[in-house]
Amino acid sequence: MLSNSSILEQYIEEAEREGHLTFRRDFPLSSLSSFRIGGNASYVIYPSTPDELASLSALCHSISIPNIVIGNGSNLLFSDSGYEGAVIVTTQIKDIKIDGNTVKVGCGASLTHLASVVAEASLTGLEFAYGIPGTVGGAVYMNAGAYGGEIKDVCVSVKAYDGVNDEIYDVKAEDCGFGYRESVFQDSDKIILGAKLVLSEGVNADITEKMNQLMQQRIDKQPLNYPSAGSTFKRYPGYFSGKLIEEAGLKGYTVGGAQVSEKHAGFIINVGNATASDVLSLIDHIREVIKENVGIELQTEVKYIENPADQ
Numbered sequence: 001m002l003s004n005s006s007i008l009e010q011y012i013e014e015a016e017r018e019g020h021l022t023f024r025r026d027f028p029l030s031s032l033s034s035f036r037i038g039g040n041a042s043y044v045i046y047p048s049t050p051d052e053l054a055s056l057s058a059l060c061h062s063i064s065i066p067n068i069v070i071g072n073g074s075n076l077l078f079s080d081s082g083y084e085g086a087v088i089v090t091t092q093i094k095d096i097k098i099d100g101n102t103v104k105v106g107c108g109a110s111l112t113h114l115a116s117v118v119a120e121a122s123l124t125g126l127e128f129a130y131g132i133p134g135t136v137g138g139a140v141y142m143n144a145g146a147y148g149g150e151i152k153d154v155c156v157s158v159k160a161y162d163g164v165n166d167e168i169y170d171v172k173a174e175d176c177g178f179g180y181r182e183s184v185f186q187d188s189d190k191i192i193l194g195a196k197l198v199l200s201e202g203v204n205a206d207i208t209e210k211m212n213q214l215m216q217q218r219i220d221k222q223p224l225n226y227p228s229a230g231s232t233f234k235r236y237p238g239y240f241s242g243k244l245i246e247e248a249g250l251k252g253y254t255v256g257g258a259q260v261s262e263k264h265a266g267f268i269i270n271v272g273n274a275t276a277s278d279v280l281s282l283i284d285h286i287r288e289v290i291k292e293n294v295g296i297e298l299q300t301e302v303k304y305i306e307n308p309a310d311q
């Protein structure tokens with residue numbers, strides 16, 4: 001009888017031959033994460049269509065292979081011991097279809113690329129997303145936002161896959177549980193296959209100017225020359241976490257290769273060979289100091305992906 005990992009291997013080898021996906025064995029997760037941190041994954045798989053993503057996830061589910069779906073890895077901290085299982089990366093599922101003001105987009109499309117494509121079509125509403133280094137799936141999962149805009153403002157429905165009932169269906173925006181960096185997808189195993197957005201007609205030059213302005217603000221304020229996962233913590237109502245961390249005198253505070261950015265205290269940066277343990281220790285330290293100083297419990301925005309073998 002074949003072991004579960006042999007069943008997966010057989011499936012992905014055949015699917016690769018047929019052109020449905022590509023995959024890597026024993027692959028460094030550091031190269032899939034904007035933090036540049038993480039051990040190796042047993043399998044990293046790139047499905048090329050939403051159906052293939054759903055099939056792959058169904059297979060992993062049915063043979064009990066631990067698996068996780070990721071986009072661009074820009075909000076993740078992978079474990080130093082890696083991921084014993086399948087890391088499914090959506091970045092090949094990137095179709096964009098524009099029909100009037102409506103945009104149907106695959107989960108793996110880059111937000112920045114999408115913002116440029118809709119700008120060319122003179123559609124406004126996604127300027128805020130220009131410069132967020134994630135995918136549409138990651139943005140829906142996180143309800144990503146910046147400069148006063150959020151994905152929930154333009155998303156009217158999400159195409160999702162429910163592995164438990166093996167069904168693909170549309171989730172209306174009002175049922176997505178969108179809140180500040182929150183969505184219903186964070187509390188479920190459902191996979192985001194794509195999204196339908198509705199934008200408004202605008203003037204191409206104005207849209208482009210706005211996007212360039214926002215990009216410049218990012219360049220001016222954020223430590224983009226170091227690996228990071230963006231804002232480490234969520235905003236606590238009424239407080240900016242970066243400001244709290246700066247006021248606590250923690251700018252530049254370092255654990256191993258992980259450092260509170262001097263440029264923007266809301267970011268933890270990898271200043272050289274940081275490990276996930278360094279980042280987690282630094283997060284704990286910051287949380288303790290802020291709790292002691294102002295009595296607030298900061299919640300992380302960055303998602304830590306534990307190795308299922310360590311659980």
Ligand SMILES: Cc1cc2nc3c(=O)[nH]c(=O)nc-3n(C[C@H](O)[C@H](O)[C@H](O)COP(=O)(O)OP(=O)(O)OC[C@H]3O[C@@H](n4cnc5c(N)ncnc54)[C@H](O)[C@@H]3O)c2cc1C
Pocket residue numbers: 034068069070071072073074075076090107131132133134135136137138139140141142143144145146185190191192193222224228229230231303
């Ligand atoms: C320099 C920098 C700047 C940033 N600026 C911002 C900002 O301004 N605003 C903001 O909101 N964020 C920002 N981020 C964080 C990050 O880019 C966003 O959270 C983004 O939406 C994550 O998308 P991703 O594709 O990289 O998701 P990933 O990091 O790959 O995944 C994030 C989570 O989503 C889940 N996920 C991803 N795709 C799917 C899918 N198809 N189905 C189900 N689950 C899925 C993953 O399992 C994971 O739990 C920044 C990050 C960096 C490094």
